[in-house]
Amino acid sequence: MQESKAWAMNGFLGILVMVVLAGGGVYSLLQEQVIPGILLVVVAIVLVSGITIVQPNQSVVVLFLGKYMGSIREAGIFMTIPFTIRRTISLRVRNFNSKRLKVNDVEGNPVEIAAVIVFKVVDAAKAVFDVDQYEEFVEIQSETAIRHVATKYPYDTFEDVKLTLRGNAQEVSHELTTELQERLKVAGVEVIETRLTHLAYSTEIAQAMLQRQQASAIISARKQIVDGAVGMAQDAIKRLETDGVIDLDDERRVTMINNLLVSIVSENGSQPVVNTGSLYQ
The missing domain is CATH 3.30.479.30 (Band 7 domain)
Structure with a gap:
């Protein structure tokens, strides 16, 4: 099925035609011309059934004897095929x-x-x-x-x-x-x-999944902290040795890296220990 445009004429013009026909029928009856007068009145009444009003953003689907005759999308008053079934469909959002x-x-x-x-x-x-x-x-x-x-x-x-x-x-x-x-x-x-x-x-697993999210977030944050701490410790040792400030053997290098990692990764502030020398030095 594909939408097509239905036949329709200006409704005000259609009303004018109906008024003229009805007036002519009444005049004919008054002149004792019964058959022409009745025919004109019947035609005017038939045309009335074709009057339809279309609101803005609406479409009127026209059916005649079970056959799709088209749609009217323009807003206003129209006269279409008489004795048709018309269904209004909203085109609004x-x-x-x-x-x-x-x-x-x-x-x-x-x-x-x-x-x-x-x-x-x-x-x-x-x-x-x-x-x-x-x-x-x-x-x-x-x-x-x-x-x-x-x-x-x-x-x-x-x-x-x-x-x-x-x-x-x-x-x-x-x-x-x-x-x-x-x-x-x-x-x-x-x-x-x-x-x-x-x-x-869902409510039945919401609490458990919240704990899972919290655990995953903690693990993810810890991983990022550790990665950053390792990089900082490596940079610190490299700069100290490059500048010739200290010359560390493997054991002291491991000790310093361990202290740096503990200081950076620890959740609580680290307490510095000041070495003032040995008593028997």
């Missing part, structure tokens, strides 16, 4: 807020996810004839797409090697938009934007 869905991410962790879908109808004929109740179709397909995309990625990871639902919301939303557009084009619907509105671990 609308939002659909999905429910909080419980799904398992790619690692099998249960998460709660919800999204807002911004869409509009761009083909009224498809919305009416190719699907049954296009608004319900949008709702079901949106939730199906959200579930499918959520199962392709982990909720979170500290390895920074792949996309995650929490860390790459923009990329996930873009993929959701693309997939949803493929599902909804059959209904003549254009997906303008999708955004995640809720994302969290």
